[in-house]
Amino acid sequence: MGSLRDLPSVDQLLQDVQVQGWILAYGRPLTVEAIRSALNEARTRFAQTGDLPNWDAILQEAQGILERWTTPTLLPVINATGVVLHTNLGRAPLSRAALLAAQSVATGYSTLEYDLERGRRGSRLIHAEALLQRLTGAEAALVVNNNAASVLLILTALARRRGVVIARSQLVEIGGGFRVPEVMKQSGARLIEIGATNRVHLSDYEAALEEKPALILRAHRSNFRLIGFTSEPELSEIALVARQAGIPLVDDLGSGALLDTSRFGLGHEPMAQESLAAGADLVCFSGDKLLGGPQAGIIIGRAELIARLKKHPLARAIRADKLCLAALSATLLHYIKNEAEREIPIWRMIAAPLESLRERASAWAAALGQGEVLLGESTVGGGSLPGETLPTYLLALQVKRPDQVLALLRHQRPPIIARLEEDRLVLDPRTVLPEQEHDLLAGTRIALSSHFSYPNGSKGSRAL
Numbered sequence: 479m480g481s482l483r484d485l486p487s488v489d490q491l492l493q494d495v496q497v498q499g500w501i502l503a504y505g506r507p508l509t510v511e512a513i514r515s516a517l518n519e520a521r522t523r524f525a526q527t528g529d530l531p532n533w534d535a536i537l538q539e540a541q542g543i544l545e546r547w548t549t550p551t552l553l554p555v556i557n558a559t560g561v562v563l564h565t566n567l568g569r570a571p572l573s574r575a576a577l578l579a580a581q582s583v584a585t586g587y588s589t590l591e592y593d594l595e596r597g598r599r600g601s602r603l604i605h606a607e608a609l610l611q612r613l614t615g616a617e618a619a620l621v622v623n624n625n626a627a628s629v630l631l632i633l634t635a636l637a638r639r640r641g642v643v644i645a646r647s648q649l650v651e652i653g654g655g656f657r658v659p660e661v662m663k664q665s666g667a668r669l670i671e672i673g674a675t676n677r678v679h680l681s682d683y684e685a686a687l688e689e690k691p692a693l694i695l696r697a698h699r700s701n702f703r704l705i706g707f708t709s710e711p712e713l714s715e716i717a718l719v720a721r722q723a724g725i726p727l728v729d730d731l732g733s734g735a736l737l738d739t740s741r742f743g744l745g746h747e748p749m750a751q752e753s754l755a756a757g758a759d760l761v762c763f764s765g766d767k768l769l770g771g772p773q774a775g776i777i778i779g780r781a782e783l784i785a786r787l788k789k790h791p792l793a794r795a796i797r798a799d800k801l802c803l804a805a806l807s808a809t810l811l812h813y814i815k816n817e818a819e820r821e822i823p824i825w826r827m828i829a830a831p832l833e834s835l836r837e838r839a840s841a842w843a844a845a846l847g848q849g850e851v852l853l854g855e856s857t858v859g860g861g862s863l864p865g866e867t868l869p870t871y872l873l874a875l876q877v878k879r880p881d882q883v884l885a886l887l888r889h890q891r892p893p894i895i896a897r898l899e900e901d902r903l904v905l906d907p908r909t910v911l912p913e914q915e916h917d918l919l920a921g922t923r924i925a926l927s928s929h930f931s932y933p934n935g936s937k938g939s940r941a942l
């Protein structure tokens with residue numbers, strides 16, 4: 479037992495070679511602050527317990543503080559869940575071309591709002607527009623920050639203080655707090671609900687015209703299915719009613735595929751081109767769901783309506799940034815060049831042949847020297863194709879405390895996110911990028927061995 483006077487001073491500690499290294503890595507002010515904080519901690523503990531930490535213990539405390547202060551919380555992870563568009567794991571990974579495009583405009587200046595021909599101010603809105611027109615046949619297009627913002631902008635610009643017709647079966651909650659009725663309220667539009675929860679008829683749409691609505695909205699039931707005694711008119715039928723009344727029909731597709739998902743043994747997810755062809759005046763969808771690009775909200779449709787959206791002050795508040803526009807344009811180019819299935823990661827994952835998944839899972843089993851390869855199911859996720867699955871092969875690991883191994887996997891760097899199935903830990907190769915396999919196997923090996931060395935879980939769980 480010593481006295482507080484025995485504690486080293488900040489200046490003394492700063493002379494330590496280890497601390498000199500921290501100054502290079504973290505900068506002097508932060509290092510000094512961490513050392514002060516560690517010394518304060520030591521004084522508090524001394525007051526409580528009478529124990530005085532030694533030099534090394536103080537440095538160790540300071541190092542821990544520095545790491546806590548500087549480690550990013552937004553980290554890349556390995557997604558071994560088999561959920562392709564995992565909303566909590568950042569939805570769509572970008573293609574290499576999209577990444578390079580974002581990088582090239584990020585690290586320097588760009589033509590974001592500069593017209594090279596005329597040598598003066600241009601518009602950021604042109605960058606993805608021509609590509610979207612070519613891909614979907616739309617007259618015009620607008621890109622905003624995300625699809626929730628698309629819906630908010632459309633309703634605010636076109637229907638504020640006026641009525642919007644929507645079927646009760648479409649008053650959906652997408653997750654993350656996005657509820658169609660609440661976004662409508664936020665926009666200042668008045669909800670004109672029609673039909674019953676399970677059924678809505680064309681005559682309901684016709685009757686609602688009495689209320690002189692500003693527009694008709696259709697929202698895709700992205701994350702649930704309605705089955706049983708249900709019915710809903712075709713979009714083309716609603717479009718006819720809307721056209722005759724002279725009011726716009728807006729289709730919120732949510733995911734909005736540009737490729738036909740039914741080609742991959744999945745149900746058919748509505749496609750942006752189809753909605754336009756069926757007569758929707760505006761169609762909106764996300765950039766980072768089945769499009770496989772960066773977070774964005776994409777609005778396509780009639781030029782006159784898009785022009786009104788572009789002019790609205792809210793458009794400025796929710797505009798897409800240069801990184802998004804660069805990555806989105808590169809992603810759209812993959813579709814234009816008919817290489818989406820090969821170049822866009824989520825389509826590569828969705829299109830992965832079952833045999834190649836079996837080979838990868840078997841190779842993992844061999845490398846780990848344990849586990850069983852089983853037929854299982856992957857899902858698309860991300861608010862698309864609810865209830866639909868893709869057959870896959872899983873590596874199933876029989877462990878004593880699967881929840882503990884899940885936690886150990888999460889604590890690897892990069893963290894590995896796996897799932898449990900019938901009390902077994904399973905890893906799905908579909909969503910693990912090939913370049914992550916090495917880290918996946920290394921991390922899994924460590925997690926499994928720390929699990930086995932603490933069979934009762936007491937010491938092992940302390941490490942968590």
Ligand SMILES: *Cc1c(COP(=O)(O)O)cnc(C)c1O
Nearest residue numbers: 624625626652698700732764861
């Ligand atoms: C996902 C979704 C949204 C929100 O899109 P974000 O890009 O996540 O903002 C809106 N509407 C529907 C129908 C959706 O599925």
